[in-house]
Amino acid sequence: MIRRFYQKHKHTLTLFDGFFLNNTVLERGLVIAPIIVAGNTMKNAVMLSIAFVIITFFTVLVSSFIPKKLPYTIRAIMHTVLAAILFIPVSYFLQGYFPEAVYKAGIFLPLLVTNSLIVSKGESRFFKKTRGVMAVDLLSHVLGFSLVACIVGAIREILGSGSFWEIPLGLGETAPMLMFPFAGFILLGFLAAALQKFRLYVTREPKALAKEETAPDGSEQPESAN
């Protein structure tokens, strides 16, 4: 049923691909460092998501007005400088609301200014579209990051430290190793596999699916980083 719905509304849903099926983190493998290392509590995840959404959305949007006549080097510098300027009010605001989370996130909050959506995807994907379509696509991508950050943050906090939003849940057993970066990689790997499985299911035509069930072929390679 889900597949039929997807096939029927494919053209409309493609516009919002970045949120789920073509997710920045799970499908494209971009901006994974903040989630893996700093996204180990829900508060951290929300704080990183707010920063990422504001910095990336407005930087890419404003950057789209930079004339393409300028050399690529100058444009690349301008995109990153814009993000770094935007970081100032955003981090000031976040420090007021999430002082502890900002401290815990360490270098991963400032590092958002050189995230791949700003540095490379702006030029190679977003700027090729009309501004309206670009804004929707961009919003889907940044919200997709937030979705994954919050899912990962919630799972790691609940199972790793037995709390949610720093409120103890009274769980008997916890797995503190989930708070470490290696567990972040592994958890993200399983989530990426689940998404890949779902994507293969909904994007395949029913006939192709039936054919594959009888004679599997392994030619398709999912897109990885970038």
Place this chain on the structure above:
Amino acid sequence: MSELLNSFASFLGDYVTYALIAMFLENTILTRALGTSTSLLIIRKRFSLGLFSLILTVITTLSAVIVYLINPLLNSLSFRYFITPLVFVLIISVVYVAVLLLTNFCFKKLKEKILPMVHLSAFNCAVLGALLLGSQGNMNFPSFLGFGLGTGLGFALATFLLSIAYERLYSDRVPRAFRGFPAMLLYIGILSLSFYGLIGHEISF
């Protein structure tokens, strides 16, 4: 004379120690996940790993020298945290342009090969991350230089380890749901676990 030798030995000691720390104990990809997507991209596009790492090391080390000089001034500011990314991005930009000019004038034959790598490595999380980490601690000059070198070498080491498994993890023998990127993440997680075993404690951000 012996004083000169002593200071040289001390310089070398700090330089090598911090290079090893950055390479193994605080590996940019395996302990902080910085530059993971770039690493996978250069494997996929079959860029020369040695050349890319050299460019990354040069950009990180040159930027680290400037950051070292400017750091005392930054530290004296109460709003340091908010403007640090802007200052560091401007420093990287200067180094980026300098490396591009150097490539244009000195390596004309290799220009086509080098330029895409320079573009990719300049505004890389690994470079900015190394500068942010270096500026947080009270490192001396050789330590700062060593940390820059170690970051580049650590990136090369981790990318080499990923490139070994790349073909296998994208092969038909891996279940479709896990094939490619998901399996690669699990593989990096296991490698990261082994590096965690080497460190034995949680790293500071």
